[in-house]
Amino acid sequence: MSKAAGCRGFLHHVFDYETAKTLVIPHFGVGIVFRFTQLLVVLYVVGYVCVVQKGYQETDSVISTVTTKVKGFAYTNTSDMDPRMWDVADYVIPPQGDSSFFILTNLVVTPEQTQSHCPELPNPSTVCKDDCDCIEGYNDPRRNGIRTGLCENFSTTVKTCEVFSWCPLEVDTRLPKKALLAAAENFTVLIKNSITYPKFNFHGRNILPHVNSSYLAHCEFNRLTDPDCPIFRLKRIISEAEADFQEMAVKGGILGILIDWSCDLDWWAGKCLPKYSFRRLDSQNQDNDVAPGYNFRFAKFYKRADGVEERTLIKAYGIRFEVIVFGTVSDSESGCNWVMLTCMRKRDLYTKEKVTYLVESPDSEPVSMGTTYGTQ
Numbered sequence: 076m077s078k079a080a081g082c083r084g085f086l087h088h089v090f091d092y093e094t095a096k097t098l099v100i101p102h103f104g105v106g107i108v109f110r111f112t113q114l115l116v117v118l119y120v121v122g123y124v125c126v127v128q129k130g131y132q133e134t135d136s137v138i139s140t141v142t143t144k145v146k147g148f149a150y151t152n153t154s155d156m157d158p159r160m161w162d163v164a165d166y167v168i169p170p171q172g173d174s175s176f177f178i179l180t181n182l183v184v185t186p187e188q189t190q191s192h193c194p195e196l197p198n199p200s201t202v203c204k205d206d207c208d209c210i211e212g213y214n215d216p217r218r219n220g221i222r223t224g225l226c227e228n229f230s231t232t233v234k235t236c237e238v239f240s241w242c243p244l245e246v247d248t249r250l251p252k253k254a255l256l257a258a259a260e261n262f263t264v265l266i267k268n269s270i271t272y273p274k275f276n277f278h279g280r281n282i283l284p285h286v287n288s289s290y291l292a293h294c295e296f297n298r299l300t301d302p303d304c305p306i307f308r309l310k311r312i313i314s315e316a317e318a319d320f321q322e323m324a325v326k327g328g329i330l331g332i333l334i335d336w337s338c339d340l341d342w343w344a345g346k347c348l349p350k351y352s353f354r355r356l357d358s359q360n361q362d363n364d365v366a367p368g369y370n371f372r373f374a375k376f377y378k379r380a381d382g383v384e385e386r387t388l389i390k391a392y393g394i395r396f397e398v399i400v401f402g403t404v405s406d407s408e409s410g411c412n413w414v415m416l417t418c419m420r421k422r423d424l425y426t427k428e429k430v431t432y433l434v435e436s437p438d439s440e441p442v443s444m445g446t447t448y449g450t451q
């Protein structure tokens with residue numbers, strides 16, 4: 076190819092104008108498919124994006140704080156303990172009243188423990204014949220103390236390795252089959268929950284504006300008659316979670332109190348109010364009930380008259396309540412703002428009135444021009 080022809084080809088390639096050509100096919104079947112596809116797109120945008128997802132709205136997630144206060148009394152009279160009245164300071168552990176609180180319902184008490192030597196509880200790994208079976212200093216986290224190296228009589232028939240520990244040792248097989256604090260089902264809890272949606276400067280509280288002190292002093296949550304009362308009877312919470320209080324109270328468990336603040340801030344959508352629901356959160360797998368419930372140990376310490384430190388060990392079983400607050404809020408004001416500030420004939424006036432321009436004055440103090448218009 077000559078040089079001139081190559082140059083012409085290059086110029087054509089650079090300066091040629093290309094445009095799309097539309098081919099109209101008068102075919103009924105193809106036309107139907109085309110219109111049907113268009114219809115699907117319109118349905119998706121209008122039906123799903125606009126109506127279902129409310130895509131024209133702006134959303135925000137909740138920020139929340141919760142405090143709780145439990146009230147109620149229980150009376151126990153068992154062979155292990157003197158007759159005893161229990162109040163909130165005895166059975167709420169710890170007592171602060173957080174969004175997660177524990178109520179003691181059953182317990183194994185081991186009183187008058189002192190630091191001393193005693194034979195281990197019988198178990199294939201602790202039973203011995205003589206001292207050679209017990210290694211001094213050995214300790215197993217699953218057992219009760221540090222071995223002294225001696226093999227001692229646990230009973231007239233069984234010998235076990237002696238340990239240095241808090242003696243006498245706890246025997247937790249003595250857990251009552253009926254919860255000791257069965258009366259806890261009638262305890263009540265006051266939940267105070269404040270929330271905010273920062274993007275919309277929206278603040279809410281589960282103690283609603285019309286709830287006054289005298290109502291709070293006697294009300295109790297009932298979905299039909301008192302849905303706005305923030306005081307809940309434990310039995311009702313647990314039955315709404317489709318669990319049985321007395322069954323849960325024996326070995327303990329975890330229960331969720333869910334407060335849903337999801338709402339629509341559009342004026343036509345009604346008030347933004349909390350919605351309560353309750354759910355058992357610990358596993359209740361019928362096929363596998365290994366390690367059920369919830370328990371932990373704590374002790375109360377004393378000094379005896381002879382100066383020896385003594386403690387009462389408590390293995391506490393109970394129900395941990397978790398107040399879980401969640402929600403998202405949406406508002407279509409931002410969509411309206413966009414239309415107002417972009418499409419309307421008086422958009423310049425609206426923009427001037429809605430937006431504040433900060434102008435730096437000579438002495439660096441910002442001066443505002445125009446007024447602001449905030450969200451709710």
Ligand SMILES: Nc1ncnc2c1ncn2[C@@H]1O[C@H](COP(=O)(O)OP(=O)(O)OP(=O)(O)O)[C@@H](O)[C@H]1O
Nearest residue numbers: 144145146147262263264265288291292293306307
């Ligand atoms: N668990 C509860 N069960 C029933 N009523 C409760 C409970 N907790 C609080 N209340 C009542 O709700 C109201 C507000 O309680 P709040 O804790 O704010 O005030 P308080 O005066 O410190 O309460 P109180 O001294 O009675 O514990 C009070 O009338 C209080 O008695």
